[in-house]
Amino acid sequence: MDISQEGLRTLAAVLREGTFDAAAASLHITPSAVSQRIKALESAVGRVLLRRSKPATATPDGEILVRLAKQWELLLAETRAEFVGTPDDEDVPLTARPRVHLPIAANADSLATWLLPVLARFHREHAVAVEVFRDDETRSSAMLRTGDVLAAVTSQPLAIRGCTLRSLGTMRYLPVATPEFIETWLPEGPHAEALARAPMVQFDRNDHIQRNISSALAGHLIDPPAVYIPASTEYHRAVELGIGWGAVPVVQISEALDSGRVRLIADHHIDVPLYWQYWKLSSPLLQALTSIVVEGAEVAL
Numbered sequence: 001m002d003i004s005q006e007g008l009r010t011l012a013a014v015l016r017e018g019t020f021d022a023a024a025a026s027l028h029i030t031p032s033a034v035s036q037r038i039k040a041l042e043s044a045v046g047r048v049l050l051r052r053s054k055p056a057t058a059t060p061d062g063e064i065l066v067r068l069a070k071q072w073e074l075l076l077a078e079t080r081a082e083f084v085g086t087p088d089d090e091d092v093p094l095t096a097r098p099r100v101h102l103p104i105a106a107n108a109d110s111l112a113t114w115l116l117p118v119l120a121r122f123h124r125e126h127a128v129a130v131e132v133f134r135d136d137e138t139r140s141s142a143m144l145r146t147g148d149v150l151a152a153v154t155s156q157p158l159a160i161r162g163c164t165l166r167s168l169g170t171m172r173y174l175p176v177a178t179p180e181f182i183e184t185w186l187p188e189g190p191h192a193e194a195l196a197r198a199p200m201v202q203f204d205r206n207d208h209i210q211r212n213i214s215s216a217l218a219g220h221l222i223d224p225p226a227v228y229i230p231a232s233t234e235y236h237r238a239v240e241l242g243i244g245w246g247a248v249p250v251v252q253i254s255e256a257l258d259s260g261r262v263r264l265i266a267d268h269h270i271d272v273p274l275y276w277q278y279w280k281l282s283s284p285l286l287q288a289l290t291s292i293v294v295e296g297a298e299v300a301l
Contacts, residue, residue, distance in 0.1 A: 007041035018055030066147035105152035112232035114300030151278035169301030177245035199244035
């Protein structure tokens with residue numbers, strides 16, 4: 001099996017750009033050359049790698065090679081960096097080292113609380129440029145499968161083939177609302193009928209945490225009126241401003257609870273386990289990021 005670097009770069013470009021024409025423009029070659037490279041790569045592996053749709057998508061076999069392409073890009077970037085100075089070479093100023101691109105995936109609550117300081121430390125210590133893809137913790141691992149990211153904060157406990165799984169801890173969510181909201185909507189407590197009427201703040205339509213905790217409090221599945229606030233910090237503020245009740249991470253809401261700006265609507269919580277999944281690569285930068293992420297999570301979670 002002869003897998004060329006040129007073919008891998010072209011495959012990754014088609015999936016990133018969506019079409020052969022756009023990939024050709026990004027690679028500064030003709031669409032015909034893109035088509036020839038993809039056909040040559042498919043012939044070399046004996047598999048169909050792309051669905052010729054708009055946008056183009058990878059077949060399961062294509063996803064394997066996209067992961068290989070991303071891994072190759074990282075290792076090649078680190079190899080280039082070694083000619084100027086390795087990420088840990090203190091003899092070369094950080095400003096003089098080439099930046100290595102590292103795409104990762106994370107959920108909004110982690111990014112808004114404990115993960116951003118971790119990434120700040122990583123950038124202070126290493127010549128990197130991290131790109132964060134934000135998605136729900138239940139879905140971020142899918143980006144590892146497709147090769148879009150090198151590592152992800154996820155709630156999925158099963159390791160993806162080719163990846164290492166590390167437990168980070170749990171993020172605890174508490175159902176809270178302002179005193180005024182509770183007096184108006186839940187004066188007799190969070191019973192099922194009241195919860196079905198009371199506005200609930202949700203992150204987006206994939207927010208399983210809010211659905212799970214509302215159903216747990218009501219004792220059965222309910223469909224309360226939902227207010228969608230698709231940003232973690234703004235979500236927290238929306239609850240504090242009395243727009244609705246919601247389950248907020250303890251690390252975000254503890255100050256408001258202590259001051260009395262919000263109160264628990266019930267003696268209940270939900271714990272979401274978080275994991276760090278990353279590709280098995282001999283990458284010093286990826287290993288350094290993993291160590292910093294695990295250390296940061298131990299403090300915050």
